[in-house]
Amino acid sequence: MNDRVREDTARRLEKAMGALGTAAMARMEERLPWFRALSAEDRSWIGLVAQAGIAGFVEWFSHAADERPAPSIEFFGTAPRELKRSVSLQQTVDIVRVIVEVVEAQVEDLAAPGGLEELEKAILRYTRDVAFAAAQLYAREAEVRGSWDARLEALIVDALVRGEVDDGLHSWAAALGWTSSPVVVLAGFAPDDDPRAVIDSLRDRGRRIGLDLLAGVQGDRLIVIVGGATSIKDAARGVVSKFGPGPIVIGPEVPDLHAAAKSARAAVAGLRAAPAWPDAPRPVLAEELLAERALDGDEDARAQLIDTVYRPLAGTPLLDTLATYLEQGTSLEATARLLFVHPNTVRYRLRKITELTGYQPTEGRSAFTLQVGLILGRLSGIQPG
Known part of the structure; x- marks a missing residue:
């Protein structure tokens, strides 16, 4: 032309x-x-x-x-x-x-x-x-948007682990399109892969299984926040394979992201205390590590054990029965002799202790948890009568 x-x-x-x-x-x-x-x-x-x-x-x-x-x-x-x-x-x-x-x-x-x-x-x-x-x-x-989203995600995870929940966290979450409930936080160790690759892999996994996921690698620790799962079991099943070797601890289910700091705190405390129970399942609920967490200095676990073990029994014959039963190496007959009661009475009281606390004195792990709760209650200064 x-x-x-x-x-x-x-x-x-x-x-x-x-x-x-x-x-x-x-x-x-x-x-x-x-x-x-x-x-x-x-x-x-x-x-x-x-x-x-x-x-x-x-x-x-x-x-x-x-x-x-x-x-x-x-x-x-x-x-x-x-x-x-x-x-x-x-x-x-x-x-x-x-x-x-x-x-x-x-x-x-x-x-x-x-x-x-x-x-x-x-x-x-x-x-x-x-x-x-x-x-x-x-x-x-x-x-650019991916890099910005990754920074927001890291800020949210860090804020929840630190317990710094404010309006800013909700704004960040809204920017990422987070609307899911309930929420569960998992804590474990990160694999040896590049942290960005780990997070991207978790995002892809979340999209495939229809769950909202936020994740952060903090040193050697991997924190995953799962939203929208129908159960804790489903939440764990979707992401456990993305963690590195070692224990994985699941915090309690909470209604929304605002309350997720509680779940994150329990999961991280459980991860610190997990080495005290080498045979713990993987993953393990933070609730199942209450005794280890309390011994490790977790104030939330200590308060929960006092409330669930010591307070319901204080001021009743059940407290003395539990203490004696544990001190006598869980011997039913020895406990009955020391308390001057029939063994069937001891059996009845042990069943009541299980009903009130959720822990079974005749089972090893439960007995250990009851023992720690009993000691913490005594140290707390709460009067038994």
């Missing part, structure tokens, strides 16, 4: 820009259901983007073929940031495709005599390069 034909075609394109933009909007309204669902304001912004895209093509075409720069996608900057976040790459491609269809439908009228073939080739090259450039733009923004 000689310069005169190209210049004549460029002038025709420039004169037709308004009509092309209007036709493109009408075609989008007709062809794209997602476009019709937008607000009038958002549709207006997309109209401006379409006009800017057509203007960008006209300006690009006005250069000689061997001097044309790489097509610019700065026209996407016409729209506000909020709209760019809500319009996906596929929808952007839909917009470009509609504009191309509109221009191609009128290409014979737009091209100056002798310029039809060159205009068609220019349209194909321009739209191809714009599509690639748009894909690169979305990829870059996805990387």
